[in-house]
Every structure is written in C-alpha cells, then in structure tokens.
Amino acid sequence: MHSTPLIADKEMAFSPETIFVDKSVADHPLTLKTLLQFPNTPIEYNITLDEAVQMIQKTSTDVFGAGKRNLILTRFKGSFLKKCPGISPGMVCCNYYVVNLFKNCIYDCSYCFLQDFLKNNPLLVAYVNVEDLLEELDRTFAAHPDRTFRVGTGELADSLALDEVIPYSQQLIPFFNQRKNAVLELKTKSNCVKNLLTQNSTNNVIVSWSLNP
Structure with a gap:
C-alpha cells in the first residue's frame, strides 16, 4: 500500500491545473x-458544478487524476450538518456529525475508501x-443546549490538506471555541497546521493524524 501526494511535500505546494468558479460565488x-494565491492558474468563470464536471469528463482521459488537479469553488445548497453515515439500526448513536x-x-492513498467512492469525480470541490x-450550526447547537455535538470535516476530504489555500479553520475554530456543547474534529495526514498555530485557543478542537502503513 502506498500514499503518493500530487505535491512535493505536505505543506502548501498545491497548484491546480485549472480553477473553476461557480457563477453563484464569483464575488x-x-x-x-x-x-x-494563484495568479498564473487558468480560471474558468461563470460555470456551474455540473457544467465543469461534464467539461472535464469529455476532455480528460484521466478523470480520476483530474479530480486531484482541478478545483471548483462553488456554493453548497441544503443542510451542511449530517448524521454520521456509519449509523445503522441496533447501534447506539455517539452524536457524531x-x-x-x-x-x-x-x-493518492491506495487503502482509502475515497479512491473508489469519488473515482468518477473529476474535481476538487470546495x-x-x-x-x-x-x-x-449555531441554530442547531442553541436548540439543544444540553446535548454535546461532535462534528468532523474529514469524511469526504482531508480536513487540513488545503487549509492554507482555503483556510476553513480560521473560521471554524473560533466559532467552536465559543460553543460549550460542541467539539470540532479535524482528520488529516498533512502537516498544514500553520493556521491552527495562529489561533488563541483550540480548546474545543481535536486534530488527529492517520499514519500511512
């Protein structure tokens, strides 16, 4: 088994071949x-996620590889917060979301389930x-003040691999630090922790690393 990143090291050296910008988030x-951060990268504006997927699928001979080299910035529609997909009948819920x-x-870790789950996805979707x-999250946590929520971001992506490109942690960590009934879990195999080190406090944040066999 192997893990081969498409970047020279696991710090911020990622450079997408193309960035697609959904018309809904252009501004x-x-x-x-x-x-x-990418002044020399080709950018395709005013395109939807479906249109970008179709474009790459029609032109690329390596859809799987394209999914690690092309980035789209878009808007999520619907509810972000989901119950852990591992929950099944007869099991006690641990309140993981x-x-x-x-x-x-x-x-490119051969043992990762994402290799198969996202094999037909030709884009990094942010x-x-x-x-x-x-x-x-604020509404949900406030509605259940006596309940503790564990929330993770590492289900369909590495939580921190691109955090220095798209610094989600700079918004998530201060938010969770102000909540008494929620914990943020970040799962990664990168060493992209610069944004974490700038935080005044990470009391409600757990960072875990997976080690390659």
Whole structure:
C-alpha cells in the first residue's frame, strides 16, 4: 500500500491545473481570497458544478487524476450538518456529525475508501459559503443546549490538506471555541497546521493524524 501526494511535500505546494468558479460565488470573499494565491492558474468563470464536471469528463482521459488537479469553488445548497453515515439500526448513536466543506483529496492513498467512492469525480470541490454553515450550526447547537455535538470535516476530504489555500479553520475554530456543547474534529495526514498555530485557543478542537502503513 502506498500514499503518493500530487505535491512535493505536505505543506502548501498545491497548484491546480485549472480553477473553476461557480457563477453563484464569483464575488464571494473566500473565492477572491483563494484566487489571489494563484495568479498564473487558468480560471474558468461563470460555470456551474455540473457544467465543469461534464467539461472535464469529455476532455480528460484521466478523470480520476483530474479530480486531484482541478478545483471548483462553488456554493453548497441544503443542510451542511449530517448524521454520521456509519449509523445503522441496533447501534447506539455517539452524536457524531459530519460537515463536508470539501470533496475529494489531493493524496493518492491506495487503502482509502475515497479512491473508489469519488473515482468518477473529476474535481476538487470546495464550498465557500461557510457563513451558511456557521448559521446552521449555531441554530442547531442553541436548540439543544444540553446535548454535546461532535462534528468532523474529514469524511469526504482531508480536513487540513488545503487549509492554507482555503483556510476553513480560521473560521471554524473560533466559532467552536465559543460553543460549550460542541467539539470540532479535524482528520488529516498533512502537516498544514500553520493556521491552527495562529489561533488563541483550540480548546474545543481535536486534530488527529492517520499514519500511512
């Protein structure tokens, strides 16, 4: 088994071949902040997620590889917060929830279930409407003050692999630090922790690393 990242090391050296910008988030602050980091990268504006997927599927001979090299910035529609998909009848719920701000992964670990689950996805998908997520979490946590929520972001992507490109942690960590009944879990195999080290407190944050066999 192996893990072969498509970047030279596991710090911020990621450089997408193409960035697609969904027309609905073209002026979003996080979109603009992300694009500033890649002044020489081709950018396709005013395109939807479905249109970008179809474009790559028609032109690429390596859809799987394209999913690790092409990035789309888009908006998530619907509810971010989901029950852990591992819950099944007869099992006691541990109150674990998942939030998918990102889909797909830049790493190429042969043992990872994402290799099969996302094999037909030709894009790294990043949802920039974090403000909608935080509003949803705030409502949910406030509605159940006597319940403790465990929320993880590492279900369909590495939680921190691209955090220095799209710094979700800079918004998530302060938010969770202000909640008494919620814990944020970040799962990664990267060493992209610079944004974490700038936080005044990470009391309600757990970071875990998976080690390659």
